[in-house]
Amino acid sequence: MPFAHTIERLDVTRTSTGATAELVVHRLTGDRPGPTLVMFGGIHGDEAMGVEAVRRVLTSLEGAELSGTVVAVPVANPFSFETMTRHTVQDGLNLNRIFPGDAGGSITEQLAAALVGVLEGADHFIDFHSSGLYSTVDYAYLHENGREMAEAYGTPLLYHHDSYSGSATAWALEHGIGAMVSELGGGGQLTEQFLDRAVTGATNVLRALGMLTGEVSPATAEQVVMTALVTLRPSNGGTLLSDFGPEHLGERIPQGTVLGTVVDAGTFEVLETLRAPFDPSILVLTRESTSRVAPGDYGFMVGDGATTSTVAEELAG
Structure with missing residues (x-):
């Protein structure tokens, strides 16, 4: 056929x-x-x-x-x-x-x-x-x-x-x-x-x-397998100023690192700071340098680097 x-x-x-x-x-x-x-x-x-x-x-x-x-x-x-x-x-x-x-x-x-x-x-x-x-x-x-x-x-x-x-x-x-x-x-x-x-x-x-x-x-x-992944969502709307764009996807960064800052679009007041929660944190979802954000939007997604394994390790285990 x-x-x-x-x-x-x-x-x-x-x-x-x-x-x-x-x-x-x-x-x-x-x-x-x-x-x-x-x-x-x-x-x-x-x-x-x-x-x-x-x-x-x-x-x-x-x-x-x-x-x-x-x-x-x-x-x-x-x-x-x-x-x-x-x-x-x-x-x-x-x-x-x-x-x-x-x-x-x-x-x-x-x-x-x-x-x-x-x-x-x-x-x-x-x-x-x-x-x-x-x-x-x-x-x-x-x-x-x-x-x-x-x-x-x-x-x-x-x-x-x-x-x-x-x-x-x-x-x-x-x-x-x-x-x-x-x-x-x-x-x-x-x-x-x-x-x-x-x-x-x-x-x-x-x-x-x-x-x-x-x-x-x-x-x-090398493929890394994550078992813990969280979404960081801003509780305030405004402009999200991101410190990590798509060129940083997959990188591991220290706990507490500032990922982005939410500012009031009109007054420029800093409303909220989003930080890496894990040590290390793996960047899975990032934002471009500046973007509009609403409360509850996807801000960043990060994996817990302390709980990962590689595909090769899982196959060997």
């Missing part, structure tokens, strides 16, 4: 204006039998990097000698993608916290139910995320069912952690589907570099799963 690429428009519901809410589903069928890998992008609408990562991965596979099937939904939440928001404006829900959804529920619940229908029957799953509009991130989630995928993906930092309840990944793992989450880029920083890494990483995953021929490219740096 020759390589084939088909596109289906999956009707989900109808909006109050009479417009059809739909998901676009790509299906790449290989020349030879093999497993089925599902990919999602755009579960969060302010993470456009995930949408583009899926497009570039699919484009790179055109005409490839593929074993099995790749099924992809580039824009898993078209409503939040339209408004560039993490949540769906129509019902205020976070799509990645309500799986398996409800086919008779609100718009976001119906999207989740439709996406479950896409996931059913999959062997493997990659969920492409990034940071939002003003911050940049660099890591991947490591789950035991999907470990081979996460290690092959090649990010220097892996987070060994249970999936968030109600996420697409949690649903996949609960149903025996090997899964990983890519968290690369965001904030308009180093965009091409992160997208190139997403394509290279996905290619490595396909090779590790036997869906593409060739050897898995070795990681460019």
Whole structure:
């Protein structure tokens, strides 16, 4: 059977204006039998990097000698993608916290139910995320069912952690589907570099799963596994002046180091200082030099360097 690429428009519901809410589903069928890998992008609408990562991965596979099937939904939440928001404006829900959804529920619940229908029957799953509009991130989630995928993906930092309840990944793992989450880029920083890494990483995953021929490219740096990761959120809104941009991602810094300062945008009064909580702290999510921030926003994400191990150490143990 020759390589084939088909596109289906999956009707989900109808909006109050009479417009059809739909998901676009790509299906790449290989020349030879093999497993089925599902990919999602755009579960969060302010993470456009995930949408583009899926497009570039699919484009790179055109005409490839593929074993099995790749099924992809580039824009898993078209409503939040339209408004560039993490949540769906129509019902205020976070799509990645309500799986398996409800086919008779609100718009976001119906999207989740439709996406479950896409996931059913999959062997493997990659969920492409990034940071939002003003911050940049660099890591991947490591789950035991999907470990081979996460290690092959090649990010220097892996987070060994249970999936968030109600996420697409949690649903996949609960149903025996090997899964990983890519968290690369965001904030308009180093965009091409992160997208190139997403394509290279996905290619490595396909090779590790036997869906593409060739050897898995070795990681460019020793992979570190984190088991403790926290998000530092400012309690005050204003302007966040960051001391650590994306060029510092992955660095280890001493406890107490100032990461950024929140100042009043009008009076310039210093409202809050965000500091590294661990010794050492590993920078996982950073902010560009200056950005608007609201109370509770993602300020920085840091891993506890004292609790890490390397992939090589975990394999040896």
